[in-house]
Amino acid sequence: MENRVSTYGEEWPLFDLCHSMKNTKSSKKVILVDRFRSDATLKAVRLAALFPVGGFSASFSIIDLIHSIPSNTQVSREQLKDSRRQLQHLNKAPEWRYAKPELKAVFYQLTMLQQAEQSDCLLTPFTANLTPEFVKKALQNKKGFIDYTKRKIDKAMLSELSKIPQYWFVVEMVPVFGSHTKGRQRPHLHGGVLLTTEEKESTRKQKTPVSEAFHKAIGKCHPGFSERLLVMGDHKDHAEKNGITETTAAINWAGYCFKLNTFARLYLNSKSNLTADNETKRQAEVLYGLLTPKAAKLSPEDESTLEAFMSWN
Numbered sequence: 078m079e080n081r082v083s084t085y086g087e088e089w090p091l092f093d094l095c096h097s098m099k100n101t102k103s104s105k106k107v108i109l110v111d112r113f114r115s116d117a118t119l120k121a122v123r124l125a126a127l128f129p130v131g132g133f134s135a136s137f138s139i140i141d142l143i144h145s146i147p148s149n150t151q152v153s154r155e156q157l158k159d160s161r162r163q164l165q166h167l168n169k170a171p172e173w174r175y176a177k178p179e180l181k182a183v184f185y186q187l188t189m190l191q192q193a194e195q196s197d198c199l200l201t202p203f204t205a206n207l208t209p210e211f212v213k214k215a216l217q218n219k220k221g222f223i224d225y226t227k228r229k230i231d232k233a234m235l236s237e238l239s240k241i242p243q244y245w246f247v248v249e250m251v252p253v254f255g256s257h258t259k260g261r262q263r264p265h266l267h268g269g270v271l272l273t274t275e276e277k278e279s280t281r282k283q284k285t286p287v288s289e290a291f292h293k294a295i296g297k298c299h300p301g302f303s304e305r306l307l308v309m310g311d312h313k314d315h316a317e318k319n320g321i322t323e324t325t326a327a328i329n330w331a332g333y334c335f336k337l338n339t340f341a342r343l344y345l346n347s348k349s350n351l352t353a354d355n356e357t358k359r360q361a362e363v364l365y366g367l368l369t370p371k372a373a374k375l376s377p378e379d380e381s382t383l384e385a386f387m388s389w390n
Contacts, residue, residue, distance in 0.1 A: 198273055223350060
């Protein structure tokens with residue numbers, strides 16, 4: 078049986094779902110309680126963004142949003158139908174280390190939105206299409222697909238922007254039956270990145286600096302493979318068009334990025350397909366700590382960061 082398929086001179090790797098499921102790395106048993114808690118917390122965050130206490134105002138901040146979330150989140154009683162656990166043991170946010178990737182991505186978005194409000198940066202959603210050649214190399218890398226991808230992007234960002242901006246991404250893989258991929262799962266990235274206006278603007282019809290970085294990291298994009306290698310959005314513009322807040326738009330984007338999360342993890346044979354830079358991870362954990370004050374054990378550095386969050390107007 079042929080294991081490769083030709084795509085304009087390049088080849089897509091063949092992904093065997095059954096083989097991936099049989100050979101998935103063993104991991105610790107998922108705690109159902111924390112899954113329920115994560116889902117309930119996600120719902121509470123979304124509701125708080127849609128219906129902020131005191132209504133919408135220019136002064137309503139991310140910190141106000143977090144403080145408006147009830148201390149006891151509501152786990153669905155349907156989920157507890159066959160459970161002996163009492164409801165009060167479930168109605169609280171899980172510790173950060175047990176939070177679902179989607180919940181962490183939401184807080185990556187919130188902390189980066191908070192940073193954008195305090196600087197001249199913009200939180201920008203993006204989709205990056207990975208070329209077949211890049212995918213082959215990433216799959217063969219000993220440290221894994223995610224690690225290889227992030228290292229390549231970091232290196233290119235440093236080269237083109239003279240820095241590594243705060244950003245996060247997940248890998249998504251979707252069946253594309255009937256197209257030139259012939260059913261192969263074409264991996265691509267969804268995520269968010271903090272950029273200055275100069276980093277995302279084109280000069281003299283040239284590629285933007287951030288686009289140059291992604292092209293350098295991922296490779297050339299043949300027109301037959303995809304119309305564009307990098308697609309960037311605008312949370313503010315999306316919010317205005319749909320009559321929602323920028324915060325809700327940012328939260329919704331994180332949810333969209335995880336619509337096929339389990340599918341991607343199976344193919345990548347990975348426990349998680351989410352990654353972010355260390356600064357964003359640290360800031361998000363500190364912000365999340367406002368929901369779990371008893372569970373949060375903050376370092377002096379984290380306490381300073383939290384103090385800066387709280388004192389900002």
